[in-house]
Amino acid sequence: MSTPKNNINRKHKYFMKLAYNQAGKVLGNTGENPAVGCVIVKNNVLISLSHTNFNGRPHAEKIALSKKKINFKDSILYSTLEPCSHHGKTPPCTDVIKKNNLKSVYFSKFDPDKRSFKKAKKKLSKYNIKTFENVYKSVGRNFYRDFYISKKTDNIYISSKLATSKDLFISDKHNKWITNIYSRGRAHLLRANHDSILTTSKTILKDDPMLNCRINGLEKFSPKRFLIDKNLSIPVTSKVIKTANNIETYIFYNFVDNFKLKKLKKFKVKTIKIDLKNNHLNFNEIIFFLKKKGFYRLLVEAGIKFNNFLLENNYINDFYHFYSNELLGFKGSHNAKFFFNRINKIKLNEKEIRINLFQDKLYKYSIK
Numbered sequence: 001m002s003t004p005k006n007n008i009n010r011k012h013k014y015f016m017k018l019a020y021n022q023a024g025k026v027l028g029n030t031g032e033n034p035a036v037g038c039v040i041v042k043n044n045v046l047i048s049l050s051h052t053n054f055n056g057r058p059h060a061e062k063i064a065l066s067k068k069k070i071n072f073k074d075s076i077l078y079s080t081l082e083p084c085s086h087h088g089k090t091p092p093c094t095d096v097i098k099k100n101n102l103k104s105v106y107f108s109k110f111d112p113d114k115r116s117f118k119k120a121k122k123k124l125s126k127y128n129i130k131t132f133e134n135v136y137k138s139v140g141r142n143f144y145r146d147f148y149i150s151k152k153t154d155n156i157y158i159s160s161k162l163a164t165s166k167d168l169f170i171s172d173k174h175n176k177w178i179t180n181i182y183s184r185g186r187a188h189l190l191r192a193n194h195d196s197i198l199t200t201s202k203t204i205l206k207d208d209p210m211l212n213c214r215i216n217g218l219e220k221f222s223p224k225r226f227l228i229d230k231n232l233s234i235p236v237t238s239k240v241i242k243t244a245n246n247i248e249t250y251i252f253y254n255f256v257d258n259f260k261l262k263k264l265k266k267f268k269v270k271t272i273k274i275d276l277k278n279n280h281l282n283f284n285e286i287i288f289f290l291k292k293k294g295f296y297r298l299l300v301e302a303g304i305k306f307n308n309f310l311l312e313n314n315y316i317n318d319f320y321h322f323y324s325n326e327l328l329g330f331k332g333s334h335n336a337k338f339f340f341n342r343i344n345k346i347k348l349n350e351k352e353i354r355i356n357l358f359q360d361k362l363y364k365y366s367i368k
């Protein structure tokens with residue numbers, strides 16, 4: 001039976017859902033900062049909404065409260081993340097909230113950044129502004145997994161994507177594509193939702209991919225490109241090198257070839273020497289580099305060898321399987337059965353999401 005309390009909770013959840021819709025728009029595009037959505041409501045009317053700006057500043061709350069000709073006094077602010085209360089590169093959002101005389105603030109997750117963690121309530125209560133946390137907590141837990149990993153561990157959040165035929169081949173000997181245009185469009189969106197993308201020289205040599213987002217209007221959300229190329233074998237004629245002056249591109253290598261390094265520099269490719277571990281580039285060093293540079297949402301689009309390595313060593317947080325309905329049979333190469341057997345063992349109790357993409361399907365596995 002619906003009680004007044006249930007209705008109030010439903011209302012807060014509804015507005016928080018709108019705030020999450022806002023945050024989702026900038027996922028992967030807020031630099032070192034988290035993607036935050038904010039909604040402001042007065043007398044049950046939505047009066048302002050916003051999300052963190054591209055590259056992370058200004059914060060969502062600041063933008064939502066900077067709309068001209070609106071009197072925010074006694075309104076309610078919903079934010080997906082606890083408003084910041086520290087002086088960083090911008091003044092604290094709690095100050096902006098106070099300045100606008102809001103009545104109360106609802107947020108979904110505490111900010112894991114220790115400069116702000118669990119501080120907003122105390123700070124705002126001094127100005128008689130009430131705060132309520134954990135609204136829509138279950139969504140928040142999943143949405144901010146990446147930011148929590150980046151702030152609370154030495155890791156970054158890693159997703160990997162593989163497209164396969166119905167018989168689990170990841171390559172077609174005769175054709176470039178094994179999935180349909182809807183799957184490929186969705187894969188481009190996935191790229192736009194990550195701040196960095198990584199592949200291997202093997203994949204570049206075989207496919208010559210661009211690794212950018214080519215959805216009309218979303219091109220600027222393309223992730224920065226990172227290439228694993230131990231022996232600097234990627235030719236300068238490949239698309240990723242030729243376009244490095246437009247999309248930031250890095251090569252991790254070990255074998256020093258000064259002539260090639262100079263050539264790459266001319267193409268504006270940044271090169272980073274990485275030590276070897278078990279005869280491959282040390283992946284922990286690569287993670288360390290990405291983290292130091294402020295990246296925390298990495299998408300891997302590599303072949304089966306590298307994916308096996310990531311899975312065996314527990315690096316993958318989320319895995320996306322674009323699953324075609326077509327059998328490849330003798331036309332198929334690089335079979336991924338071993339990889340999927342492993343995934344099926346790991347994921348037993350994990351959440352699985354399925355999206356239909358016409359004849360193809362997209363499965364998302366939350367691995368850790």
Ligand SMILES: NC(=O)c1ccc[n+]([C@@H]2O[C@H](COP(=O)([O-])OP(=O)(O)OC[C@H]3O[C@@H](n4cnc5c(N)ncnc54)[C@H](OP(=O)(O)O)[C@@H]3O)[C@@H](O)[C@H]2O)c1
Nearest residue numbers: 162163170171200202206230280301302303304305306309
């Ligand atoms: N369907 C899809 O979604 C998809 C996506 C990407 C690629 N592909 C296909 O995948 C094929 C390439 O697959 P692949 O398996 O040959 O290559 P891969 O998995 O892309 O790359 C393997 C290479 O990764 C490097 N590597 C670095 N660290 C490693 C580690 N710790 N363990 C293992 N390898 C490590 C190794 O190069 P070093 O020996 O130089 O270290 C190794 O040769 C291509 O045919 C491409 O079309 C398909």
